[in-house]
């Protein structure tokens with residue numbers, strides 16, 4: 001029996017509900033957030049944990065001269081996302097865990113991580129963020145939003161420490177008390193460009 005596949009797959013009803021609520025979540029939970037991200041139309045972006053692709057679709061629209069790569073551990077999520085984004089030729093889909101993919105493409109301009117890190121087992125989080133650092137070009141950014149609640153979330157200070165340990169510099173971080181969404185933390189971390197000192 002394939003343990004990984006069964007553990008991470010959503011139930012049919014869960015998938016159906018997410019698909020049915022797609023227009024509402026797009027409008028009320030994702031749209032403003034995606035529009036606020038500092039993304040250029042030519043950017044090459046990796047979305048990690050893309051689910052059924054609600055945010056991916058909004059990002060793909062903004063990257064009309066760029067490229068979006070979606071990674072998810074779930075076969076059902078990836079196949080649903082592929083169908084939801086079939087009209088966007090600038091998207092590619094990869095099933096698997098980021099740390100085990102051996103990506104040949106590096107030098108991403110940004111990585112988007114939306115409500116994913118809290119779902120990754122604590123013991124694997126640092127390895128995952130270290131891998132993200134390697135996948136970004138110098139000056140590349142991680143955009144993150146994660147829930148803060150104790151039962152199913154991650155404290156903002158823990159997130160900051162994980163990214164700092166990987167070598168990222170924090171550009172911004174805001175805790176928000178959600179009206180529609182649960183309390184959440186949105187942050188941007190940068191892979192700093194090398195600083196060179198010239199001695200005369």
Ligand SMILES: C[S@@+](CC[C@H](N)C(=O)[O-])C[C@H]1O[C@@H](n2cnc3c(N)ncnc32)[C@H](O)[C@@H]1O
Nearest residue numbers: 049050051072073074077096097114115116119
């Ligand atoms: C709560 S959903 C969020 C989906 C999407 N980012 C959104 O905001 O709508 C978490 C997603 O992360 C994926 N995921 C969790 N752990 C993962 C891992 N280790 N590798 C790849 N994907 C993972 C899940 O399969 C799921 O699609």
